[in-house]
Amino acid sequence: MGSQVQILRFCLSRLLQLIPVLLGITLIAFLLLRVMPGDPATLILGNRGSAEEIARLTTQLGLDRPVWLQYLNFLKDCLQGSFGNSIAYKTAVxxxxxxxxxxxxxxxxxxxxxxxxxxxxxxxxxxxxxxxxxxxxxxxxxxxxxxxxxxxxxxxxxxxxxxxxxxxxxxxxxxxxxxxxxxxxxxxxxxxxxxxxxxxxxxxxxxxxxxxxxxxxxxxxxxxxxxxxxxxxxxxxxxxxxxxxxxxxxxxxxxxxxxxxxxxxxxxxxxxxxxxxxxxxxxxxxxxxxxxxxxxxxxxxxxxxxxxxxxxxxxxx
Missing domain, CATH: 1.10.3720.10 (MetI-like)
Known part of the structure; x- marks a missing residue:
């Protein structure tokens, strides 16, 4: 029984230590696509996308908001387990x-x-x-x-x-x-x-x-x-x-x-x-x-x- 309690405490302490690691992971995943050259909405739609379609997709992805607010929204989606909405599948990720x-x-x-x-x-x-x-x-x-x-x-x-x-x-x-x-x-x-x-x-x-x-x-x-x-x-x-x-x-x-x-x-x-x-x-x-x-x-x-x-x-x- 004592060893089981020790293992449980160890797991809980390690999970708490992993919180900053997981936050760093979400930040890297968020910034990875932001530092890529080009506008994501333009890259997604390609040359066939009109200015109105690019503007609509930019708003849909939240790319017109401040970067810190985009990250907070992404973090909220991660905590909810939805990770936002997929562009290709038209549903939650x-x-x-x-x-x-x-x-x-x-x-x-x-x-x-x-x-x-x-x-x-x-x-x-x-x-x-x-x-x-x-x-x-x-x-x-x-x-x-x-x-x-x-x-x-x-x-x-x-x-x-x-x-x-x-x-x-x-x-x-x-x-x-x-x-x-x-x-x-x-x-x-x-x-x-x-x-x-x-x-x-x-x-x-x-x-x-x-x-x-x-x-x-x-x-x-x-x-x-x-x-x-x-x-x-x-x-x-x-x-x-x-x-x-x-x-x-x-x-x-x-x-x-x-x-x-x-x-x-x-x-x-x-x-x-x-x-x-x-x-x-x-x-x-x-x-x-x-x-x-x-x-x-x-x-x-x-x-x-x-x-x-x-x-x-x-x-x-």
Whole structure:
């Protein structure tokens, strides 16, 4: 019970500390489009827009008001979760982002699970057979996977497993839990390859360091079996650096889903961002920028909590 109260206090204190960070995020997202050359209303309508239409859109976007008042209105929209009204979709931005958010979260979560399923056994195999054939093979394969562009790997997998061998769908999100797992396997696997390439090397190094520790020799002297030794002592103590790498990389993956969602036509936030930039939908771009930043902040918070769960010696401070 005491540990649960500590975790709750830690979460609340971190959320309070994040308030100025989130305010800074909204300010950057607001100013980012204001510092771009040209008038937003003119850029949106293009050469076909008349002076009356440009003036009407300028008023609609609130661009004729003072900058500080525009920011306060944008901040009010952020707090309400509406983020203003989309120019392309003619409706509030917030519900559209909320609708697309789950596809992106499913992609990121699925890819994280696949990456962990690859990381743990391959890292142990690589560490226990250090400098052997399997160690070098795993290193070469995942360095190659990390060096290749994600969209190129995605296209190759589509050609192989969707067209030549029609095992997985070419695109889409699916309906229902199992159908979505089926649809999202290939894009999630592409993302997981890049994640596993980093986490395997990190966990391998940690396992090698733990295996050389004195308490491992003590545990062996007490007659603890190899399986129990690896599970109880080595696995848990080698997780900390891997959690750090996984948290940082997952934060990057959140923003990097744009390419994968475009290749596999997944109706997520990345796909919505590409179409919004093409349509010059400034309110939507602002809302998505804030949403991506908030997701990264929350992932960093979850990473800190994972540290505590993996190692109770880490203090909640």
């Amino acid at each position: 917030g519900p559209l982002i909320w609708e697309r958010l789950w596809a992106t979260l499913a992609l990121v979560g699925y890819s994280t699970v696949l990456a962990l399923l690859m990381t743990v056994p391959l890292a142990f195999l690589s560490a226990l057979r250090r400098n052997g054939f399997f160690d070098h093979l795993i290193k070469v394969l995942f360095v190659m996977a990390m060096s290749m562009p994600a969209f190129w790997i995605g296209v190759l997998l589509v050609l192989a497993f969707s067209i030549y061998w029609p095992i997985f769908p070419v695109s889409g999100y699916g309906d229902g839990f199992l159908d979505r797992l089926h649809h999202l396997f290939l894009p999630s696997f592409v993302v997981a390859l890049g994640t596993a390439a980093l986490t395997i090397r990190s966990m391998r190094s940690s396992i090698i360091g733990v295996l050389s520790a004195e308490y491992i020799d003590t545990a062996r002297a007490k007659g603890i079996g190899q399986s129990a030794l690896l599970l109880r002592h080595v696995f848990r103590n080698s997780l900390l650096s891997t959690i750090s790498v996984l948290g940082v990389h997952t934060s990057w993956v959140i923003g990097g889903t744009v390419v994968i969602e475009s290749v596999f036509a997944i109706p997520g936030l990345g796909n919505l961002l590409v179409s919004s930039i093409s349509a010059r939908d400034y309110p939507m771009v602002q809302g998505l920028t804030v949403t991506f930043a908030v997701l990264v902040v929350l992932i960093n918070l979850l990473t800190d909590l994972a540290y505590v769960i993996a190692d109770p010696r880490v203090k909640l401070s």
